Amino acid sequence: MTVFTTKSGAVAGAVSTYAPGVAVLRGIPYAAPPFGADRFRAPRPAAAWGGTRNCTAFGPVAPQSAQLPGAPAWSPGDEDVLSLNIWTPGNDGDALPVLVWIHGGAYAFGSSAQPDFDGAVLAAHGLVVVTLNYRLGFEGFGHVPPAAGTEPCPDNRGLLDQIAALAWVRDNIAAFGGDPGLVTVAGQSSGATSVACLMAMDGARGLFRRAIAHSPVNACASPASAARTTAEVAAEAGVPATYAGLVSASPKALVDASDRVADGYRRDPASGARHYDPAIYGPVAGGTALPLDPLTAFASGAGREADLLVCHTAEEFWLLDETGSCAKVTEESRLAVFAADLHIQDAVLDAYRRLAPEASVHETYLALYGDLQFAEYSCRLAEVHAGGGGRTRLSRFVRRHDGRGRPVRAWHCADIPFAFGTVDDENVHFLIGGPPGAADRELSSRMARAWAEFAATGDPGWPPLDAAGSPVRIWDTVSSDVPSGRWDAFRAPWRASGLPLITP
Template sequence: MTTASCASGDVTGAELPTGILEFLGIPFAAPPVGKLRFEPPVPHSPWPEPWDATKYGPTAPQPQGEGPMNEILPNRIAPGDEYLNLNVWTPTLDGAAPVMVFIHGGGFSTGSGSVSVYNGERFARDGVVLVTINYRLGPDGFLWVGDGVANLGLLDQIAALEWVRDNIAAFGGDPQQVTLFGESAGAMSVVSLMAMPRAQGLFHRAIAESGAGVSVISPRSAKKVAARLAALLGIRPTRSAISALPVDRVLAGASTVGEELTKRPFTTLWGEAGRNLMAFEPVVDGDILPGIPEDLIAAGAGHDIDLLIGTNSDEANLFFVPSGAVDRMPSIIASVFAWLYGARRPGTVRRYRRNRPGVSAGTLAAAILTDGFYRIPALRLAGLHPHAHVYEFAWKSGAFDGRLGACHAMELPFVFDTLDDPEAAAMLGGPAPQELATRMHAAWVRFAKTGDPGWPPFTAEQRTSMRFDVTSHLTEDERADERALWPSSRRKARIRA
């Protein structure tokens, strides 16, 4: 057992057999329940006795995932009010090591910082204090009906970063050397925080894995989602009416909204939420999030923050292969995805098909969705930032007879160097190269320590990227013919507060 002192009181963690110190389930804000349910996070009241930080705490309320995709994506759900908590792994309580704070993904509706694949022991082994966090999800974190405070989930993330600023020195970390990183919705959060005035100065480097600066919605779109949720719940679309209902009932309604949006993702019905395929996500409210993150970064926000950003080669396979949908897609879907995400030049689908001879209509559509939703926005953001580095993760899983490929979230056990975690086995689909995990994990550590992951920066003129695979190597404007089919700037469909 080992004890550290926080602003709210002492916390007692464990010393692992490797000598790494582990502190789990430390509250960074008061429980967001009762009168605090739809309010910004507030400090936790002091605890008189040492807090038991030897086991993971509760997780944010969320639906229990079902279906083939959820069977291969690890998650942990645990009930309890004290779910605004975080976990810390550190090599020692002394000194001032670089700090890395991880924001989990899950479409802003699922996930937790206590998934075992995110175990931070290997980061601590390599001289980094690693922190993982929880934040409010779904309606409780991102509902917007026009009253109260928007983006509570983002404010929770800021509260966790403020906790790091004020307390991490007691865990051997340097609050002036913080790298914020995240995957999927976590990466979208990272980029949003780069652009948010309230997060300024709380972190100094950023890593965005499979998420960039356009996955936000307007208040108009958010109100469309809220109105549909309220209709399903049989109440008026007000924050007070929704907050009066049990969390489980609201979650059930939110799941139905998500299913309806996925089946009919029309912007006429949902606004930008239809294009983003997420019912609850950050809202451009003009205050907490003053604009679209990509636009704000283009105008200079976050330029003092070192950036590492990248995507996986086959992101969209996760959404289509496990369910078998990849084999049922009509050929028109590829054109729909190309049009929806901005590649509207004649011949776009023909070019993608020519570069992938013999693939099915579903595989072709997945390739176009991967680029339109993930790869192109990431490259565009990197080109707008004065000191960005870019990567692509290309190792192909053996799962589903190799058809899963380098899908969404596949890089995570490599980044955390947790290939040996049983929870990662289903996604990896068999043996995975430890040499690749060692190399990728080392690049993340190096970036956190120096701002340089080990390869040249990316610019709009020299599009250098590191391709991580069994044999990793640098590329220069890879698949330039396909990149050129997409607009060089975001489609100017305005999102205003």
């Protein structure tokens, strides 16, 4: 056992089975259980403990209905959900760069225990790697109306949990060999948008120096849309949409009610934008903690002090189609309705038809939606951050695999096992198309090395964006860089027509 001393007490971990020189500690509480009197409140400090705490197992996951391959499921009654995990090759007195990972999952599912996110390989590159759980779904992102005589329940509790974890890292990571002044916060999908939100939040200022955002999702709720979601979820749970009503509903009741609300949108083609991808939660932009959505905030220069590395995949939405997570659109009439529901201008739709005349209606829909929700939004975040004075790198993951008789596309989430170096874990083979070959392992090594170099120095190996259109790194089994102004013809219609912002 390997023992480290935090400000709350001593913790003991084990040696990683994947990297013999790396110690791994799991399930360290960074805040108190957010239930009972603390439910719907900002996170509270974790209680100290005596003796040495055994930290060899992941902590409980946040309330959710998902059951993901290789990861634990949530069990009603689990309350100590605000925990983090550490992989470190260092000891107290070292000063290694730190990478803090925020998982994705539509703000409603996922955990730090997913096999994709094992930090051993990255730690072997000289990083201290931290992954964390935070509140999800209604517990983390549902709007709770204020009640007279009670402490206000802030919006964006999941983001506040992430800030609490970063504060814990600042205060404790030196004991694990990490440099609290050299922290990179990273995430994918909703985790990446969380990263962008943290860059725009005063409450997170000074807690990290760099940021990595893979496939940030174009989705921030407004106060009005968050209040509407609360009303819908409360009605499904059979309670009033008040603090007293909501706190009377169990976490499971709110998870189940949220699933029914989402399923209602999924089944109703006339329900507007939520029908196509019924993710009903997202950061609430417009309040005290997060006054502006990230894209708008970056345009005003927010977050420019943090170096930013952005990546997206070439065929984002094909994963959601493969897993049945989005609506099918196979007819021209439905494609036109989709474009209208998402405020996509006719010129953009016409350009996609013209640029890919061989594509089916469904393929055009997936390309449009993937670019609107992920790819073009990623590029905009990178460019706006650079335009606001930040140092920004942009990259695109294009690797495909044909090992199952049909191509596994460069879809959402496929890049993350490569960056973490977890491509050999069988739980991720669905994402990457089966066991990796030598070229895949070499690509993974390059991506992990880029993350490590960026966390350590701010330079992942290619130049930052500038007004002239600096190179964009293309991640494939053959490495290449292309000028940002020419690498994707499908960006031109969005530039001409504007990018609608999605409000869940």
